[in-house]
Amino acid sequence: MQQRAMAESAMHRSRPAMKILLFGNSGSGKSTLARRLAADHGLAHLDLDSIVWEPGRIAVQRSTEAIAASLAAFLAGHDRWVIEGCYGELVQAASAHCTELVFLNPGLEICLEHNRRRPWEPHKYASKEAQDAMLEALQAWVAGYYEREDQWSYQAHRRIYDAFAGHKSEHLDDTGARGRWGLHESSGR
Template sequence: MRVLVFGNSGSGKSTLAKQLAEEHGLAHLDLDTIVWEPGKIAVQRPADAIATSLAAFLSEHQRWAIEGCYGELVQATSHHCTELVFLNPGLETCLEHNRTRPWEPHKYASKEAQDGMLENLQAWVAGYYERQDQWSYHAHRRIFDSFRGRKSERLSGSAVAA
């Protein structure tokens, strides 16, 4: 089993991927951990370092759950997955999940530092359906629609198999 979970920030990617990893004994990779410089806020690692980290994870693990919002990484990883899951619960759900998110120590030094970034995160999340970048709904929709393997889209807690 190699499950790739993607969607907007706050859509439930980490929760679902961790649950799948625990239930099925899968290695888990949050793409945030390879995209951002450790110990720094919003400082992206060089593209070659990100690609090297992703390739290393894929070669080291036969069974995994990978999750993230990065369209270019989701697209690249989709060629290795056995199942693609697009979480698309809607904007209000994502915003609420971000407001109630527990501290993510792999991203922030403290809960206070995380909360200090909430306003910026919420503004970015709010633009998900309008933006045209690799981290937008439009990019995610193209990836999902073009994927020919086993896939599902989860809208407001439900799953729609395709």
């Protein structure tokens, strides 16, 4: 038993560090890519929505202190991870810890189409109907991505990407990032 534990520990230590930070507009493919990377590479996965919003209350934001503490706990608790989201301030904070920064920027039409085809997200909405009721507002918000100047905007994301000095990539379609890690299209997005 002890030999097995030692072998597993050695195998875990020999795996290369993989700390991937995915960001971009809503509908850019972040969640889909993050789930695939987590499954294929044994990475812990953090969807930033899960630490920003009160559980079961997507429109109620947690305190800034609680959000920062949750992010810090995740970063401290995992040596191999994928984090995904559109929150510029949180992406900026996590970028100091990542081994790779990935900007998913497939363009407005792809993001809007992905949102129309998005499966029900039970961790965010009580029902598919509740999620669908928010689609029009989400699409309007997504459509403003290139004009807004807030932390969720293209301008904020561009600044983060351009300032990052480590390994990074920008993907202007919805297939390039999957190809980077040898992932192939499956059902859904």
